Amino acid sequence: MADILILGYGPAGISAALYGLRAGLDVLIVGKDAGALARAHMIENYYGLEKPLSGPELAEVGKKQALALGAKIVDDEVTDLFFDGNDFVAGGLSGEYRGKACIMATGSARKKQPLPGMAELEGHGVSYCAVCDAFFYRQKKVAVLGSGEYALHEVSELLPMASSVTLLTNGSETTATFPGTVTVETRKLAGLVGEGAFKGVRFEDGTEEAFDGLFVALGSASATDLARKAGAAFDGANPVLGPDFQTTVPGLFAAGDCTGGTLQVAVAVGEGAVAGLAAIKYLREKRNASA
Ligand SMILES: Cc1cc2nc3c(=O)[nH]c(=O)nc-3n(C[C@H](O)[C@H](O)[C@H](O)COP(=O)(O)OP(=O)(O)OC[C@H]3O[C@@H](n4cnc5c(N)ncnc54)[C@H](O)[C@@H]3O)c2cc1C
Known part of the structure; x- marks a missing residue:
C-alpha cells in the first residue's frame, strides 16, 4: 500500500509525486492518459524549456522523472474513491489502489457539457x-x-x-x-x-x-465526482479546499486544473507541489500522533 496515492499523471500529479518521492515516501500514481497535455501542440511558456516541447513530449518527460525517483505508475481509469477508516481506496476498471493520503489531480472536467437546467x-x-x-x-x-x-x-x-x-x-x-x-x-x-x-x-x-x-456520469470520473464519493463537503458545485488544497476529508487533496482557476502547466505544477508537501505533513503528523 502506498503512502501517497495520486490520481492523474499530468503536471499536477507528477509534481506532487516528486515531493513525496524526495521525502522518501512510497508513491503510487494512477492515470488513464496524458490528460490535457495530449492535446497541447506546443508548450513555450513554461519555465526552463530551452526549446518548445509538444504537450505529449512534456508529459513523457514528467513521467520519466517520477519513475526515475521510484514512483509506481499504473494505467487505469478510476471510477470510485472512499476512505475505509485507514486508507483511501480508489476503484479502477482493472483494480483497486490504496494510499494513506490521496491527491486528486485529474485535470479539468470542462469537456462535460451539462444540459440546460x-x-x-x-x-x-x-x-x-x-x-x-x-x-x-x-x-x-x-x-x-x-x-x-x-x-x-x-x-x-x-x-x-x-x-x-x-x-x-x-x-x-x-x-x-x-x-x-x-x-x-x-x-x-x-x-x-x-x-x-x-x-x-x-x-x-x-x-x-x-x-x-x-x-x-459523463466521460470519466472527475475530481469533483471522486470528492463527492469520498464524502468531502462542497460549496456549491466545488469541493471546499483549504490553502493547502486539502478537502474537508483529512488526507484528501486536489491539485491542478481540477481545482479551476488558471488552467496552465505552471499553475498545475505549483498546486501539485503545495498539495504534495501538505500530504507529507499530514502523514508525518498522523504517524507522530499514533507513535
Ligand atoms: C489544447 C491545449 C493547449 C494547451 N496549451 C498550454 C500552453 O501552451 N501552456 C500551458 O501552460 N498550458 C497549456 N494547456 C493547459 C495545460 O495542459 C494544463 O493546464 C495542464 O496539463 C494541467 O495539468 P493537470 O495535471 O492539472 O491535468 P492534466 O494534464 O489534464 O492531467 C490529468 C490527469 O488525470 C488523469 N485522469 C483524469 N480522470 C481520471 C480518472 N477518472 N481516472 C484516472 N486518471 C484520470 C488523466 O489521465 C491525466 O493523467 C493547454 C491545454 C490544452 C487542452
Missing part, C-alpha cells in the same frame, strides 16, 4: 454520485446520463436499488458493455423537465419521459 436541479433529483444517493431511489425509475465505463459503474450501483435504470447517451455510442436489464436510449436530449425538482427529460424530437432521478 441541470445545475439548478442538482440535489433536487439530479445527482452526481450513485454510491451516495442510490438509497433515495429504492424502487424508483432512474436514468443515468453517460455512455462509457464511468456510466457503467454508476448503473451498477443503481441496478440493485432502482425499479428501472435507463441509460441516456444523448446521441453518443456506448463505449462500455451495459447489462441487458438497462434500457439504452440514444436519442439526443434537449433539456430537463421540472422546476425546483427534477421530473424527467425532454428529447430533441419534442417528446418527454418521466424519471424520478437522474445520475450524471
